[in-house]
Amino acid sequence: MRRICKHDLNMADESVFYGTWKIVECVSLAGTVEPTGIEGTVFQLDENGDVSWKVCDDAESMPFFSCETYEVSLGNPAILKLFATFAGSIIAFRVEVSEDLMLLTYERCCMLQCQRIESPEHAEDTAFSFLGALEEGYFSDLVIKASSGKEFRVHKTILGLAVPCLDWEATPPPLSGLPEEVVLTCLHYLYAECLPEGLSEDVAHACIKAVHKIQGLGRFEQLCETFIKNTALRQQISSLVEDMHRCADNIIDLFTGKLVVTTDSQIGQNSLITNPARLCYVVKQAMREAAVAGAKLLILCDLFSRRKAELSREERHKIIKYAKSRLPIFMNQLRRFLEVCKQHSSSVTATERHEIATYLVPEIESALDVISTLIVEMRIALEHVICESSAATSGEKHEKHKPKQNMRDILSRSLRNALHMRELMKLKAFNEKMTHTFHNLMQKKENFSLMSQEEKSRSVAKNLEQLIDEVPLFLVRIEELMSALDEKVTWREWKYLFKLGTSKVAWSLNKVQSHRSTLNSLISKVCDMVSRDQFTQSLAMLSLHNRVTPEGSTVTNCNVESSKPTPKYAQLSAIESLCSPPYVRDSTLAVRSLELLRSGENTDMVFEIIVVQESGDVVIDHSQGEATVRLDQQKEVDIHLVRGHCVVIAARCHWFCRALLSGMREAIDKKITVHDTNPDLFRVFLGYLYSGQLTSELTVEQLADLMTLSDRYEVESLKTRCEHALKSHITDDSALFLLSLADQFHAKTLRSCAMNFLLEHPSLVDSEVFEELPEHLQTEIEEQMWRGILPPRPLPLHPDTPGSLSSLNDTDDLSSPGGLDLAAMQGRCLGNESPSSSPDDHMEQYVEDSERLESCIAHLRSIIGDSASHDQLTEIALAADFDVNRALNFFFS
Incomplete structure (x- = not known):
């Protein structure tokens, strides 16, 4: 096995990791090469932080095959972190890299040797289609007439390649009599194995209905179904984002008074500041709207994480770009909300603040009781989940000691066990935070309960005053962020954050779903607190809550897509865009065309x-x-x-x-x-x-x-x-x-x-x-x-120095004491100055070199003209050892 010099890595930057790599072999830490079943696996690291995989069908499934994002921490050694974007886990390899070799070492396990290969996205891997023949209609020998009467001039040869099981010699030929849009879409697929751009859902539905009984068009029907499915996914994500925008607008309208919250005469329609009861009610309603928006965000993260494997990279990027385009809108809504808060709080007097604080005291005491109860239940549930996870880890350790394990089993088990341990550590860390939060909350609750009523009011009023004072500061920071949003959040950073964020949310949801029986009571209490149908329905869609329908039946899972199993790995360009012809390596038309050429038929x-x-x-x-x-x-x-x-x-x-x-x-x-x-x-x-x-x-x-x-x-x-x-x-x-x-x-x-x-x-x-x-x-x-x-160009002397190049002209006295010692300079340039040379030798060399210099400059002047100064020509002639051709090359280079 080839080793990498450490200096290769020390001089490296992140760009040396970019490219396509192939796992060649797996080496144990003892130095033996053992088969793992993943040899031949290809993965690509691009400059945008994406990692994609191409795995053989019979390859052993590894946890890192589901990673879609990576990060490199340069150092000695460097660390390559692969993020499992569904499980929210991180798999870290110590890495050594040279120009064409990369070694990935997994702790206490093995080393993967990877060879750089030419990228599958290379220009030689082009799309394959016959769309030119369909669009131009040359050499057509068949006419298909749609139901509208429009005729399509097509080719039996190509149609026979696309669907050989159909009789294209029949009268009328297949596809005749179908709607015009359906015929055009079908022909586009037959000539290019993809759907046309700008396809609508209605036409896709019509195509499915029309070709359902036509033999040989099952793949076309499947593409149409996938198109409808992916379009529905994009629309669903857009709908979820619009719902979140709507919730934000509702919160703003609540505080501005545009949204009527109640007709209760006790709350009335007075100003929020002058009516603490109305202010308290508005805050509660706003928190409910925020809870609904948060539930919509959970659905969005879950949808993207579960369905992204069905989308091409281009389609995933469209969704991520759409989400990035909504950032300025959300920021603007936050700015509007802060402006409303600033408007309400700017005129608050000390008396009004005290009245609001007095009214909020019992509300705060009630909230502290509810929150402390929820935290206690959450701690109990977390401890139960941690116990179950620890038991699973013990089972893994017991299996680890089974005899006759090969490297494949060791690698797979080590990775799974490491990921499982990280999950367990996450849960324990979260439990520790919850415990710390609970103790702090209980301490504050106890301190608050020991206060007198007047002290409680003063404490709340002081906190209100601090909050009001910080509103303008928050507003300034939001405006600064909005003005520099594109600079602070680049496309690469946003894509990385979006993938990582959605994966972590999906991982958390997956954990909650797998321990739903333990957390069911806690989730029900949260639903009762929010008391919004939209929130309850959203949790039901996530399989976190049993939604009761008006008829009294219980719906356990409203989201059919979420019940699908997670793919074992993400393919490297496995699913091309539905509207782009396939690459040559994936084209059925290409294979059949070559067979047609070899057969010599027709x-x-x-x-x-x-x-x-x-x-x-x-x-x-x-x-x-x-x-x-x-x-x-x-x-x-x-x-x-x-x-x-x-x-x-x-x-x-x-x-x-x-x-x-x-x-x-x-x-x-x-x-x-x-x-x-x-x-x-x-x-x-x-x-x-x-x-x-x-x-x-x-x-x-x-x-x-x-x-x-x-x-x-x-x-x-x-x-x-x-x-x-x-x-x-x-x-x-x-x-x-x-x-x-x-x-x-x-x-x-x-x-x-x-x-x-x-x-x-x-x-x-x-x-x-x-x-x-x-x-x-x-x-x-x-x-x-x-x-x-070429030796380095002589540095010109300072302009003020006697004898410098800048002071040399046609009338200079080269023999003067202050003149330019050309022979000495030439000797320095060529490295042949002899300190032991005699004065006579030196003078002889001086005169000879002066003549050669003037001759060289004269030749250069006759060729170059006046575009260069005498000083420049002198410098070039000296550097070229008075050779005119070399001097010209030097000048023009």
């Missing part, structure tokens, strides 16, 4: 591949009297025919599409002539057009020829794939060839890699192949290498 065009082979025989010619020897050149022309399908070729290659629709001979004869390639390689090229994949391993020469073909026929996806495949073949023997190839076809990535390789191996420029490169490439390589070995 072809309607041909590629004529012309291969010219030259040969020569030695001939002795006696026609001139004397025998002469010459080479008799002969050309053999071989023609190979490869058949194809016009609609497939045209839909997958724009160059061929233009040729087949041009009206020229290619379009008339349905024949395209291909030169300068061999039949086998062209069949590989054609196979890529049909399937979007390369079906065989290719050599460097074949990849280069295929890159030539893809450039000639404008197949950019194949050109990019060849470019990235050739990167791994850059060697001493191929670097110059691949650089020339990349330069010819403008392959920037391959060109950059080849150039970097040459800079690391400068001896390659001495080869004969280098002389065969285009002149501009040779010049560029030499310039790049020159930059790499």
Whole structure:
């Protein structure tokens, strides 16, 4: 197993973790490699803090497969934290990383060796569809008429690939007579294996109803059902958010008096300040509205956590972005509420404060009794839950000592046990907080009860005064936060907080649901305290309360979705967007298209591949009297025919599409002539057009020829794939060839890699192949290498220093004591100054270098003109050792 140098990690920043990694092997802490069943698992860490997984179907389920968020704590060692966003747990690995290797060490267990691989989201993994043929209608050979009379020109070949079990030769063909929107949606699916953008729920319902009995469209029906389901989820989340906004508005209206809270004559319609009874009532109603909003928030978190595995990444991000877009609205509602509180409290006198405090004393005593009772019951319930969890942990420890455990069992059990222990620690920590809160509350309650009535009123009045004084401060902070909301909460931070927050809420709800029998009495008391149907119904939807219907029956769970089991892991791009064609690797059309090409059935065009082979025989010619020897050149022309399908070729290659629709001979004869390639390689090229994949391993020469073909026929996806495949073949023997190839076809990535390789191996420029490169490439390589070995530019002397470059001009006396010692400067630049040289030698060198300097400057001036000053030219000439070509390269670089 390869080890990583520690300095690699110390110099690393978080960006070295970004990319796609594959678990290669699992190594025990004893140093032995043991199979775990998770080898081959691929995970991706992106720059936005998301982690996604691609796990084999038969892989052992691991707790970290459900993690969707990660965080890196840089240090020595660094820590990679994976957040299980449904369970709300954190799995931490010590991590060492280099350019292409990452080691994840789990405490007291094992080490996972991970290899960096090319991302599945690479440009070579493109979407596959025939939508161009449907939209343009070229080469159509079938007409499907909708119930409205509109005709759709389609292709039997593609429809046969999409649904081979249907008879597309029948009269009328399948889908005929259906509503226009349904036919269009079905055809879009058949040509692209996805739903069209802008699809409405009504059309989706109509599609399900129309195709229910049509064989072979079960997948299309399932997509429509998923679309309706996901749309309903987004609408439900939007509805929950609107309900929370409505609750916030109701709270504001309660305090402004816009919302009539009661007709009780004792409360009346007077000002809140002048009527303590009305103020107390409004506060209670506001707290009930807040409780309803909190219950809606719990439902939102639970829905997103349970259903997010059914959504694509894009759809999840839409929901998270929607939630972020509501932040300013909630902040504005909070600001309005504080402004209302400030308006009411700004005119409160000491007498009015005392009257309000006197009225609140019995309310506070009653609230303290209720809260203390609830805390006692919560502590009892928590202790019961902790006991049950501890018993489960003991069972895990007992299983841990079973003999003959392999690394897979150890890893899985260690992770599960660690997560279970963390959950237990969370519960114990929460119980400790509850205990501490209970003791503080009981102490305050006891102190409050020992006060006289007047002391109680003064104490409440003092707290009211402090609260009123802090309202303006809260208002200022809210306004500051609103003005800098986007800066303080970036998209990455918000996405991370949203996922983590919803997961922790979902984990808490899951714990409450699993111990509902213990907490049932406590939940019922909370429902009685809130006394709102919306609150009770919300808890019933969360399976936390039995809702009693008007008929008297009990509903245990109103949320059907919440009863679904949690997925064991999140797939890496397992569910693509419903309205985006699938990637090549997931496309059924791609597989069937390649099978169609190999079968040769129903072809309607041909590629004529012309291969010219030259040969020569030695001939002795006696026609001139004397025998002469010459080479008799002969050309053999071989023609190979490869058949194809016009609609497939045209839909997958724009160059061929233009040729087949041009009206020229290619379009008339349905024949395209291909030169300068061999039949086998062209069949590989054609196979890529049909399937979007390369079906065989290719050599460097074949990849280069295929890159030539893809450039000639404008197949950019194949050109990019060849470019990235050739990167791994850059060697001493191929670097110059691949650089020339990349330069010819403008392959920037391959060109950059080849150039970097040459800079690391400068001896390659001495080869004969280098002389065969285009002149501009040779010049560029030499310039790049020159930059790499060029000594540092001499620092100019201070302008005020005698003899500095800035003071040098055409009339300077170079021999003057204050002039510039050019020879000394040149010696310093080249590192050959000799302190032991004699004065005569020094003078000789001085005169010679002065002449060479002036000659070099004169040549530079004739080429560059007046764009550079004399001082600059002098400095460049010195750095280039008076060589004009080197000086020019230095100047233009």
